[in-house]
Amino acid sequence: MSLWVDQFRPKTLDDLHYHESLSARLKSLAASGDFPHMLFYGPSGAGKKTRISCTLRQLFGTGVEKLKIDQRVFLSPSKRKLEVNIVQSNFHIEITPSEAGNFDRVVIQELLKEIAQTQQVDLNAKQRFKVVIINEADSLSRDAQAALRRTMEKYMSNMRIILCANSTSRLIAPIKSRCLLMRVAAPTSDEMHQVLAHIAKKKKFDLPPEIAQEIIDDSGGNLRKAILVFEALKMQSPDFSGSLTIAKPDWETYCHKVADLIIQEQSPARVMEVRAKFYELLSHCIPPTVILKTVAERVVDRVDEALKPDIMHWAAIYEVRMRQGNKKIYHLEAWVVKVMSIYKHFFYDIDMGAFD
């Protein structure tokens, strides 16, 4: 039994629920033969991947659904071995370059060249080209992006690239210039209602609208999350009776605790306490940006209006520094100290001017 998110994942462009005009656009592009390189971008859980696989299906037929996972070994310039998982069908190949860490350039370079030099062997194939899907393209290193530039032009006759990213800001201009941009917005609340209702209907039960609304409000536009929560609730209470609570993920609760600690007391001892909690979160692989944003949003919810902009300002500042720096914890901690000092000064109504 697969999860609902997988079970009810649309397979064709016609099955897709929302953004009809986008689906129509993809359909006409897939039919045209002069299919361009594409860049899909949008928030997570908006359905980028689903849309991409529907497009592939439109391009090549059901053959693309026969997937194999292979492990390939690449050699870094220093002759270190890199193992990368690659998902592929006879018509396409899918890579997540961040798996190769600092050597994403080597991986991209090798793979694309290999593919560019192969020809479509299946004579019945609908397209003469193969498709390379690059996930998390916004985490590609500059080097790797640079390596894509001319390759995208040179091997256009037998290869198309589909990039999938959360945002386009981190992609260099020459790459964007070579792609058709496809924005995939998060579904609206109404659209999410439809999707949930559709699943309920398929599963033959009734979904009370107020429960649906609660799930949707909680999801923040992330349809994947909404469907996962939906399934979890259904397991919890098959007829949606009793007091249902949408369980927050542990890390989120933990972040909220951190925020509360900051607001309760501002002292060096408290900073140390918070620091230990940050370490805990980091060691569970919660991305530091997510930690900072979650804690900051909670803090902001609980302080005076006058303090809010300042707290977010410093969150923005320390988040960039964190990315450029090496040790994430320094910057998280610096932000906490900053917030505590702002808070305390405000509380005791001390003239802030002297501390800027």
Add this chain to the structure above:
Amino acid sequence: MASFFNIQHSKPAPKHSVDPALQPWVEKYRPKTIDDVSAQEHTIAVLQKTLTSTNLPHMLFYGPPGTGKTSTILALSRQLFGPDNFRNRVLELNASDERGISIVREKIKNFARQTPRAQAVASDGKTYPCPPYKIIILDEADSMTQDAQGALRRIMETYARITRFCLVCNYVTRIIEPLASRCSKFRFTPLDSASTSARLSQIATAEHIPLDPSVISTLISISSGDLRRSITYLQSASRLSASTSPPTPITALDIQEIAGVVPDAIIADFARALGVESTTEYMDVDDGQRGVKGFERVKKKVKGLMREGYSASQILSQLHDHLIPHPTVTARQKSECALAFAEADKALCDGADEELWILEVGLRVHKAVSS
């Protein structure tokens, strides 16, 4: 693995067998001769001379994407050597090839080994100058390491007699000075409106699609001098408009949608949430947020924009364009906003979180205009 990588190394896909109707327009309309290159008059004039004298210096082409650098050097090479000799006289290396300097050296050594011999009449009956040297194109040279560039100096000198180098890059500052100083530099500028417009019209005519002047002007303003981008947009738009039945003409709105431009009404609405009063009577987007003020309102708006998936840099640039000419915002307020924009732009280039920085800009603009 076997089925996918059924490699036929010996036979790379024959380039010219592609059905032109199915070719992306950027390739289909890549200039065939240097005269065919739009704009870049100065560069073309100089290169035209080298074509007659057949004496080529080492060259460095630099400029933003989609301005014709690669096209120009390919066209020039083709005009010099003709179709028969192109393959053995021109070596194209780019960042996607392995560019460890030892490999570059090896390749160049092999390539430059035989002294080229001139051959007068080509198979297509035309005569080509076919000067007695080979051309080595290093496309995207800005992604070569400093060391590799350093080593390249020697290589250039060693083979100076029988090779000419053409370095192509976007960012000229990434080329080390000793290398740059060995080359004649050619700057490729973003295409001006007139050239873009002429080129687009030419393509539209060749493809038999009607093109409204408003569409052209939208393409020009969106692509900011990147011809590749405007051609890609035009082709997608025409594909879409042809696929409806009956076919509808391309509209400026189609182009904006394809290019990921945020609709003006949304930007105006965002600006209003920041306290900038609107100048045009856009339809009020009723978001049930009327009562909410200040921080909470800005935050909600930012979250909404992020959910729509608009790119942060796009939002920034459009908000900027909305604010700067704004009649009621004072100059002092505008300069405070400008500071925020500048910082955010830098942060985004450094890979900062988009939501945090759009919020930051929003809050600072809000503060500036309400003070």
